[in-house]
Amino acid sequence: MTHVIEVDRLTKRYGDTVAVNEISFTIEKDVIYGLLGRNGAGKTTVMSILTAQNFATSGDVRVFGEQPYENARVLPRVCFVRESQRYPDDAKPPHAFATAKLFFPNWDQELCDRLVDDFQLPMNRRIKKLSRGQLSAVGVIIGLAARAEITFFDEPYLGLDAVARQTFYDRLLEDYAQHPRTVILSSHLIDEVANLIERVLVIDEGRIVMDETTDATRGRAATIVGDADAVDAFTNGREVIHSEALGRVASATVLGTLTDDDRMALTRAGLDVAPVSLQQLIVRMTQRAADERRIREGALR
């Protein structure tokens, strides 16, 4: 297992605001990661620091074992596609692609041309006149055709319709299968990317709240639905991350894998089990982390 990125107690402060709070994690080679979290959680900041576009307040960041800042050995091997990328004023998409071809050693022009067709990108219009979705397509095409060893996609799909998003996911997987590389994809559409990403990193209020394989997250939680008393009896002593009730019917989302004994007990009690999607799991985990923080801060006061 090779680590292409190592982050050690990385902190970023903007004045009084702590955007990233002493986070540590590693990124394995040739794995597709989902970097997930709410708006303002610190995802973009982390990616900017890893690509030397932004600066850490403290902590250490290593990419391919080296500091990325002003490092011409490291930077050409990474590509950062950001949602709000700006382009030279009078540039058209072919100008942007021709430039990317100059700087990314693994650039694949054929793939680029094919993606232009796939996304039906108008090549003769200035980038600043493109629609939001077309602008996103320019970034996505650069990110895919650059074939950098590490590619960061920061919410690359803004304004892309469902069909175009699916095209992006399909092409990414296809090309990844032929040219394995490390991809870090930040997204709000968690269930949409759940089948794409192999590992999830969830960041909330500048801290990592989840770092595991996507497979491990399946079956990590289950929702128990049925008679309120029976649900209470079953969930007693378990870690409940969310519960709601409507009249006599209650549902509770519990952490932990259900054993065969559990399943028998549930059947006997007449309770139903519903799977928890990655999105629900992350939403509930994030909410619980926020609740715990509030309680902790309340206790301090």
Next chain:
Amino acid sequence: MTAVTPAAGGGHRVLNVVRMQLINRMTFVWIPLLILGAVFVFSMVIWAMIPYGGPKYSAGAQALIWYLVAVGIQALTLSFPFSQAMSVTRREFFLGTFLTAAVSSVLLAVLCTLGGLVELATDGWGMNGWMFHLDWAWAAGPAGAALAVFAVAMLTFTAGFWGATVYKRFGGLGLAIILVGVGLVGLAALWLVGRLNAWAGVFGWIATAGIVPLSLSLLGIVLVLAATAFAMLRRLVP
């Protein structure tokens, strides 16, 4: 994956930054030529309309100078964020961008000097109209005139780039404070010269020093601005 390991940094990528800046030839080549051409045609028309028989001068070439301020600003505000997306280091971006400006300034200097030579040969386009050949600037010959154009072009580009860097780094207020600061230093210099009763000496130097030392001192200012812009750029977030 057996990735192609790129050549470690260096000159190749700096030259690629030049190509990036020139990839759309509009900004650095066609628009300046268009401005110069238009100004030249306007000057000719105006000269033709003036019945005065003595030498007529056009300061039209300065239109291009103002355009270069805008190019300098855009080189930072738009090209810098894009260069970061292209995984270019700040140093490569800076060197490549200034190399582009230098090459453009050299071409402009050659063009203006050629224009001046033609003016000399045709006695001001047959109308005694002078846009490129200004006696004072040509006191040291064509090479001196070319150096002056180069220095002024570099200074305007660098001033635009420098101002945009300060703005990006310290915001509008920061830029205003720094410009006021520069103004205060200028005032202090004026006061000092007056205090020392040295005005005669200063003007005497400007008048006698000639175009070459003046151009070189402008290039000195370019160096100072470029060096401070680079220091700020090193910590700039796109």
